[in-house]
Amino acid sequence: MPPYQPWPQPPYFAPVPPPAQPPVNGLAIAALVLGILCFLPAVGLVLGLVALAQIKKRGERGKGMAVAGTAMSGLGVVLLVLSLVTGAVSDFADGFRDAARESSENGGTFSLDKGRCFDSLGDSLEGTAYDVDEVPCSGGHDGEVFATFRMTGGTYPGDSRITEVADEKCYALQDSYVMDTWAMPDDVDVYYFTPTRESWGIGDREITCFFGSTDEGGTLKGSLRRDETTLDDDQIAYLKAANVLNAAYASAPEEEYVDDDLPGHKRWAGRVSSALADEARGLRSHDWPATADKQVAALLRDIEAARKHWALAARATDADTFYVHYVAGDKLLGHEKAIAVRKALGLETTLSDEAPGGSGTETGAEV
Structure with a gap:
């Protein structure tokens, strides 16, 4: 069975009441409704442009609604009607183009940056x-x-x-x-x-x-972010090494049983063996703190032993031989050594109740 990522229970974060939010601009709501209904598009266009000006001046919410309403109303205005309008045509057209340009520059009707x-x-x-x-x-x-x-x-x-x-x-x-x-x-x-x-x-x-x-x-x-902005160098070094193996485990064949696709499972075992070698190099290349040095060394010993079994599984001539080395290699990559390293580095150590038995340091594969 293909492996999957174990998901632990979330850490507890004390709830923090959000600050009071500014009101939503009423004209923005009206412009959006008219734009969706395609009713009185000229009115919707005017309301949207006025709403954008008010939102900018008053700091109100609803910019996305105003831009969306302006866009839809603008598209619904018949060219013949526009041709009959004098004076205000250019103002409306400029306002529409400005709204569309601003929407494009911001990435859409509203835009949120990474980490927000x-x-x-x-x-x-x-x-x-x-x-x-x-x-x-x-x-x-x-x-x-x-x-x-x-x-x-x-x-x-x-x-x-x-x-x-x-x-x-x-x-x-x-x-x-x-x-x-x-x-x-x-x-x-x-x-x-x-x-x-x-x-x-x-x-x-x-x-x-x-x-x-x-x-x-x-x-x-609370934030789910766990990257270079929130982790220290030791945590990043460990996770980068471990995630190489995660990717290899996740590339298991679609066929659940080895007998149904022995060549595919052998190629998978080869990828896992190579990933284990990469993980070992990544762990050895980092200068670990004294509090984690012994735990990393113990994990490395199991990784090296497991790599040999996965390499033999990749060269197996039949399904029975593959299973012998697969089971041995997978057993060597149990959660215990990974948890010890994680504890020493201050990383999450709790697995969810649905996590499978047996792991490739970070992920599991069930026979």
């Missing part, structure tokens, strides 16, 4: 969002942004293609934000904000990847 936390204005993290409330990560919140990236192209690629790109890249980028996978709560998953067909038309190309709770009505408490 927010509350959703809706009942869930799924569906269409026009704005969010940015809040401190120290308290409870609905989402935490861990990566952003931009798509390219002039023509809207379609919902399915955008979702495919977001799904692939966001899941790949999460490990660089949470290097310590043991510190990830069980009830957290990856979500993302993507451009809509309408926002794409005004220059929105940004995809925002964020963590959110899978529990209905659930929230996150």
Whole structure:
């Protein structure tokens, strides 16, 4: 069976009441409603532009709603009607272009940087969002942004293609934000904000990847960030070495049984053997503190012994021989030595109840 990452229980963070938020601009809401309904588009356009000016002056919320309403109303204004308007046409057009340009520069109707936390204005993290409330990560919140990236192209690629790109890249980028996978709560998953067909038309190309709770009505408490900004050099060195093995374990064949794909499992064993060699080099190349030196040395001995068995599994001529060396190599990579190192380095040491028996230092593979 392919391995999977163990997820420990989240650490406790005392809730911190969020600061009072400024009110949402009423004209921004009206502009969004008119834009969605395609009703009185000229009115929606004017309300959106006025709302943007008021929000900037008063420091109110609702900028994303105002920009979205302005964009949709602007697109709905009939060219014939615009041709009959005098004087104000150029002002409206300039205002619309400015709003669209600002939206594009900010990455979309609203933009959140990596490491920022927010509350959703809706009942869930799924569906269409026009704005969010940015809040401190120290308290409870609905989402935490861990990566952003931009798509390219002039023509809207379609919902399915955008979702495919977001799904692939966001899941790949999460490990660089949470290097310590043991510190990830069980009830957290990856979500993302993507451009809509309408926002794409005004220059929105940004995809925002964020963590959110899978529990209905659930929230996150405290930041999940575990990278160079929050970890020390010793912790980073250990996690970088261990995560090489994680990636190799995660590349197991889709076929669960070795008899069904012996060549595929042998190639997998070869990748694990190479990853163990890389992990050992990474651990040896670092100058460990005295408090962790013995624990790392003990882990290295098991890694070297396990690597030999995985190498033999990679050269096995039949399934029975593969299993003999696979089981021996996997047993040598139990959680105990990794936990000892983690404790010495001040990293998370608790595994979730759903973590499998047997591990590749950080992940498990069940026979």
